[in-house]
Amino acid sequence: MHPRRQKRLIAVVLVISLLASAIGAMLYALQQNIDLFYTPSQLVDGLGKDKIKPQVGQRLRIGGMVVNGSVTRDPDSLKVSFDLVDTGPIVRVTYEGILPDLFREGQGIVAQGVLIDATTIAASEVLAKHDEEYMPPEVAEALKGIKHVPPSQQGAANATSTEGRY
Known part of the structure; x- marks a missing residue:
């Protein structure tokens, strides 16, 4: 794999993991407000x-x-x-x-x-x-x-x- 593609793959994986963790944190915070x-x-x-x-x-x-x-x-x-x-x-x-x-x-x-x-x-x-x-x-x-x-x-x-x- 070319270093350029490897950097892109790492960047995409990093963005997806950050997005998933942000959504998880929001859902955890909203859990306290669900009645x-x-x-x-x-x-x-x-x-x-x-x-x-x-x-x-x-x-x-x-x-x-x-x-x-x-x-x-x-x-x-x-x-x-x-x-x-x-x-x-x-x-x-x-x-x-x-x-x-x-x-x-x-x-x-x-x-x-x-x-x-x-x-x-x-x-x-x-x-x-x-x-x-x-x-x-x-x-x-x-x-x-x-x-x-x-x-x-x-x-x-x-x-x-x-x-x-x-």
Whole structure:
């Protein structure tokens, strides 16, 4: 092999190895910022066909409906805890801070935080849906089987369901 071709080959190999190491370093750095999305059923039962469960201490996002009557507030601080449900198991979420104005029982929310144990999450952020129509795509997909009646329509739904009884 000519010395000129050998120098070119070394230069190409060096560039490719530097590029590969830079991509590897970026992926390693981004790994800390990846938050996987779960529903309460996926969190408890596992995700995918292999039923892979998140590890304690893992950062994640969870979406579901706030269970009616489950919101408890600490009178001396901003600590709040509530239950989330989708179609199956219930997961407890604890949060310290001011909840969004649209947060209420029976409302769909997404919480971001750390898994404390198999059914408890310490949330660092709680997001409530903006209106009755919009929901993040992954939450909408996960909650397809749940029928949620918006509070503004609950009176109408109760009235229509009891009309035929009298």
